[in-house]
Amino acid sequence: MAPERRAVLLLLGLAAGGQALRLWHAAPATPPGQLSLVASPSPSGPAAHRDSSLALARPLGAAERIDLDRAPALEISRLPRVGLRLAKVIVADRTSRGPFGSLEALDRVPGVGPGLLAAIREHVRFSEPPGPLPAASAPLARAPADLGTPARLPILNLNTATAQELERLPKVGPALAGRIVAFREKHGPFPAVDSLVRVPGIGPATLALLRGMVAVE
Numbered sequence: 001m002a003p004e005r006r007a008v009l010l011l012l013g014l015a016a017g018g019q020a021l022r023l024w025h026a027a028p029a030t031p032p033g034q035l036s037l038v039a040s041p042s043p044s045g046p047a048a049h050r051d052s053s054l055a056l057a058r059p060l061g062a063a064e065r066i067d068l069d070r071a072p073a074l075e076i077s078r079l080p081r082v083g084l085r086l087a088k089v090i091v092a093d094r095t096s097r098g099p100f101g102s103l104e105a106l107d108r109v110p111g112v113g114p115g116l117l118a119a120i121r122e123h124v125r126f127s128e129p130p131g132p133l134p135a136a137s138a139p140l141a142r143a144p145a146d147l148g149t150p151a152r153l154p155i156l157n158l159n160t161a162t163a164q165e166l167e168r169l170p171k172v173g174p175a176l177a178g179r180i181v182a183f184r185e186k187h188g189p190f191p192a193v194d195s196l197v198r199v200p201g202i203g204p205a206t207l208a209l210l211r212g213m214v215a216v217e
Contacts, residue, residue, distance in 0.1 A: 060123050068106060069099040069128040080119045086111050099128030104192045114191050156214050158196070159189040169213060171206050190216050 059078075060066070066079055068090065076087035086109075093109045100106050103117055103124065156165055158180070166177035176199075183199045184190065193214055196202050 064123070065125040066123060067127050068124050069094070069101065069126050079123055081116050082120065099126070101126050101129050105194065107191055107195050108197055110198060113187050114189070117191065155212075157217050158193065158214050159184065159216055161214075170209050172210075176201050192216060 066075055068076065073084060073087040073091045076082060076090055077084040079087075082090075089111055090106070090109050094100065097108070103121060103126075106112055106124075107114075107117060156169070163174070163177040163181045166172055166180055167174055169177075172180075179201060180196070180199050187198075190196065193211060193216060194207065195216075196210065196214075197204065197207050
């Protein structure tokens with residue numbers, strides 16, 4: 001056999017072997033003649049997460065209402081002026097203290113004020129009744145009869161009382177009275193007595209003690 005012909009056959013054999021090796025490396029587990037299908041994206045992948053976020057970020061419809069007693073944080077974050085961080089705070093408060101039941105009770109959440117309540121009023125609903133008042137709120141604090149003082153302190157208007165007047169309330173000293181007045185001047189009038197828990201230093205126990213001694217007008 002001529003050397004030229006032998007060289008041509010060698011080159012053709014090398015080319016065929018290289019093509020076969022490339023096909024075997026690309027799909028080693030696929031039998032000859034069988035089609036290989038490309039896997040579809042996972043429903044829980046980044047694209048699905050993005051589509052879910054876009055759906056939840058859509059504007060509220062004219063008649064759409066968010067149930068603040070049941071909705072998750074992502075859905076609550078669609079409300080005007082409510083971001084995801086505040087929505088998570090709302091859900092955490094609901095989990096620890098029970099359903100709100102009314103727009104007024106939502107004011108107990110830190111970060112919620114009169115302006116936000118007015119902005120979301122037409123976009124929310126409540127599917128649960130308001131939770132019961134704390135058991136400690138039933139009895140009213142009374143001054144001892146042997147001190148010659150009145151049996152009950154006069155009811156103070158939280159939106160007009162001075163710091164000196166607030167100091168006379170149980171558990172309220174000069175420092176806490178000053179914080180109540182400062183909070184009122186910064187955030188506006190208290191919409192409800194329960195709003196006192198937004199003042200640093202006032203917790204559920206103090207609020208229960210003051211209930212019946214203060215009011216808002």
